[in-house]
Amino acid sequence: MKKKQILWFRRDLRVEDSALLHHTNGEVLPIFIFDKNILDKLPKDDKRVSFIYKSVLGLKKQLQTIGLDLAIFYGYPKDIFQTLKNGFDEVLCSCDFDAYATQRDKEIEDILPLKRFYDSYLIHPSHSLKDDETPYKVFTPFYKNLMPLWDCSSIEEYQISQNMSLIDYKFPNTPTLEELGFQTQLFPKFLEKSGFELLNEFIPKLENYQEARDYFYLDGTSKLAVHLRFGLISPKQVFNKIKKYPHSEFFIRELFWREFYNSILYHFPKSEFENFNGKEITWNQNKEYFKAWCQGNTGVPIIDAAMRHLNQTGLMHNRLRMIVASFLTKNLFLPWKWGEEYFAKKLLDYDASSNIGSWQWGASIGADSVPYFRVFNPYSQSKKFDKHGIFIKSVIKEFQRIEPKLFHIENGVQSNLFVDYIPIIVNIKNSRADAIEKFKMLN
Template sequence: MISTEKINIHWLRRDLRLNDNNALFQALSENTPVVLLYIFETNNPINANDKANFIYNSLKKLQKEVEAYGSSILIKQGDVFKIWESLVNEFNINKVYFNEEYEPYTINRDTQIKRFLESKGMVVKTYKDHVLFHKDEIVKGDRTPYTVFTPYFKKWMIEVEKFTSIHYPSEKLIKNLANYEANDFPSLKNLGYVEQTLDLPEINLDAKLPSYELNRDFPFLDASTRISVDLRYGTISIRDAFKKAHNLNALKWIAGLAWRDFYHMILFYFPHTENKAFKKKFDFVEWRNNESEFKAWCEGKTGYPIVDAGMRSLNETGFMHNRVRMIVASFLTKHLLIDWRWGEAYFAVKLLDYDMANNVGGWQWACGSGNDAVPYFRVFNPTTQQEKFDPEFKYCKLWIEELNTKRYAQPIVEHTFARNRAIKTYSLAGG
């Protein structure tokens, strides 16, 4: 039946939810039945098992919700371009809806697919949903992008008030999904992944936000909201999250959302920053790139407890606290003089919340090559950082069982020596 009936498709990507979903709302507002589609892309290099597990579990929840309306999610896996070619033959598609993405690979993919679908006579409609403000909304008077956060943030804070009343009530239109039973919902195994238990704490903004500003920098307090994975995959609406924070007057937390928008805007306008320094002279730093030191960093065996605790928490859970991300990134790029791209790539594989814009932004910030970055001559001292943010070693002890025993590694490099070496090396590249 579905193959002859005219349908519209909503392509789920970073918006794995039925409520307050911009493109889905627009799709469901038309008179044509909507089929939900998800593609496990084999083209995308970051397609790790834990991320696939998160996506799969989220889709399964959605499947249950839409089944109540006699509908199903169409799940496909493979080469995204070939899949669209076959969908065009399989269905009588009128329009295709999806929410925008901003990474170089996804922009290129979406441009090609849009062109292909339009060449087949279909209409493609795209919307903003993943961020509060996208590419050209918060720009300078002459319409060029901001490259410094503070003036961007000033303007962002004025404009962001409008999101207190923006909501796309897709949840009210679910009955407009196509009456459609897909073939069996595939198993994770059939999709080529191994079932995995993920360490996912409950998201409770009401509980976390009132003390966020005071406690956010202390990793042992676990005071951040842990919402990053949900924002990455769109299982929570960024607008809903903002509204809640606005009601609680959580300004420091809202500023984090502004950094997120800022980094997405930067990646859009400066796509080369995916793997080149924002400040070009940093491409000339003579990295040491010592492989055994990189291995020690990855495994959390540098002999600096706060660095090691952070890396072990990443390896074990797919999450690392923001303050600790800054410390380990600084340590890798300054103390060990290892190329920030090595660390960025390691995070990309390990972080469940991996998001290219935020990750590249965070790494370039920490190594000094990015927008508004830490100056190259400011080298975090991992010992004083630990004394300040984990004074009783509560966080470190949580992750390093052999801390305070002879089995714990000796410092891989002496701080003052490493600091001076970093400053000299960076200044030779023009700083």
Template sequence: MKVVLCWFRRDLRLHDQAALYHALRSGFPVVPVFVFDTGILDDLDNREDRRLQFIHDALLQMQAQLEKLGSALDVYYGTPAAAFRHFTEKYDVAGVFTNHDYEPYARQRDSAIAAQLQQQGIVFRSWKDQVIFEKEEVVKDNGSPYTVFTPYSRKWRAALEPFYFKPYPTEKYFVHLHRQPAIPLPALSEIGFEPAVRGFPSSNPEDALLKHYDTTRDYPAIDGTSRLGVHLRFGTVSIREVARRALKLNETFLKELIWREFYQMILWHFPDVVHASFKKEYDNIVWRNNEREFKAWCEGQTGYPIVDAGMRELNETGYMHNRVRMVVASFLTKHLLIDWRWGEAYFAKKLLDYDLAANNGGWQWAAGSGCDAAPYFRVFNPTLQAQKFDKDGKYIRKWVPEFDTLTYVSPIVNHEMARKRALETYGKALKP
């Protein structure tokens, strides 16, 4: 019996999932598949990576749902090329359905898999699922991509219609899932990893929290952000569902979702930003790249309490409050004059909600090298940031309990000196 494979990647749910919906309506039984891609996993340093635990948990949940429906998730560990050789030997495959992924590695991977399948006469089809608008859907009137957020966000809002929030009613078509016995999911130990600490944020934050998002989101000591980053990253929630709630509950929260799509659009149109500054002249900056100071920053031992609190929170939990992310990124690039790529790579290793487009966009914003960036001469004062957003020191005390004792490390750099040095260094590099 011919089947269609639905390849899950950044969309780990059965509900309101574009590719699954189209697969279920294709006229063929649908086999859900997932690939533990060694091209990605081999680059992970930590054998107890919490992101992998999160993915594994999401797959177990999907597997349990599918078993109740008499179907099964088929999981392969290896390269995508080997995975689809295996799947096409095991099943009589008419097509492979999946959702778009906009990162450079993913685009190359999908192109290679599409070519491999084409040689076997198998169609490869892909849909939009992880964003409301993608690629060229929100562009300037002349067809060129936006490079500044505010006009992009206006156009994004103007283009919005209820149609874009409409869920894909996958449940109506579950009868078209391929019937087969349960297939055991490989344990993390079988793919070279170990179980990690759980305690993941909820995929369904309270309405009350989202309603007050604009007034609470800047204060790291309180639970005032959605914590949906990891769920949006791996698609355990639908962006359509989240955006519907944002539109109804809080304009500032919706704006953050638009920022997410802005950075996805930038990555699609300007893939060079992965390795190079969006504003090319910023690649002329002569970074100090002091390894001892970078180590102190990584370990939360800079002598600036809010910076150290953020880095310790990140190292221990895989999360850092968004306001604090801006402060620590500014500190690394401006106070220490360390290349933003070093900080971006460290976040990429540690962040549970790591997303290439948003991480790159955020770091380039902090360094001044990105699109729509703050002017390079705006340097966050970490002491003032702490006074403004953690005035009682509650957040700092949680992560840096020794900060007001004699055992706390002295500041590794003087703020005024560092600010002056940053302005001079940037000024030299950016001279016309």
């Protein structure tokens, strides 16, 4: 007898290469839930909700083209499944490993059997272990262990099942974004494009990716992180397409960092809240410093431009993320978790495992992280990667007439009499030395 299945779309908002649409063989009800547990905590102008809303409506249309549809709910997942449980045998969904998702799924499993599929990443963390069956804690051997993936012509992608039909169901009215309590937001232009459009635009840039990816005023990266985060394109689709091109290895390495951090969070779930290396650090608790960092009022042009840009757009280039993370955890010596949580609120591409792993990397307390004595000097970084101040000036309008070399000297902009700029909140050299001293005592 055909099963009655709920296909619960979460962070896999696509029809192509969809594990759910591949594994189904019954009468199905595809659903998406705007989860009150998550939405109630977010500000009305949250950009991600606007983006997800648009993407969910896009998924509904795509499903209609293959004879299905999407029931869109707004509420608490537990309540929604209580109302659905009598008509269905099981729920199909893709895996999600962060603390909230794990707890949520446990509760749903008490209501209906949950069949999980793994399609937000290339490999399941339990399939990439060392010879002694323990997880990798260092990136390079983890990466090398995945080399066999290169040898197959492509990783098999899921095909849409021919053996399914839409269940007879009275669909709820799709709530408007306003009914969810949010206002429509403008996104950066590139987010109007599909994942495949971005991928195709990026291919000619592959050759220079390794060099160009660090220059934040250049458009040298794929900009695929948001699409990957919400599953608008699958990592398999990206990997299969890109590996056929010359010069793709460096890019694939970056994709594997995403896998590595996912594996770390899967095997070491406590690292969401605790230092991965187990070292106890007495961080400063200076709320004023933290506020200055969040608002982009530290007096360091590159830090301030990066943070103001994040606040305005929900975006931050990888190199800038490394610079502001180093400044927060080393120069200000504030807890990495504060920075991680702030990014979680602001980043359009926020992904728990990559964000936690990268923050711990920057704070020198994570898996395979930057050595504690390598503290980024924000002035040398802006001199190297934004010599002419193109990015800084694009964000901080009052700097238009400032000579770029002043951006790369401590208190340089402050010395210009025509601009009234915030005094720097910490001395870079002294704060660096203090941080190294504190870390040295732990090691």
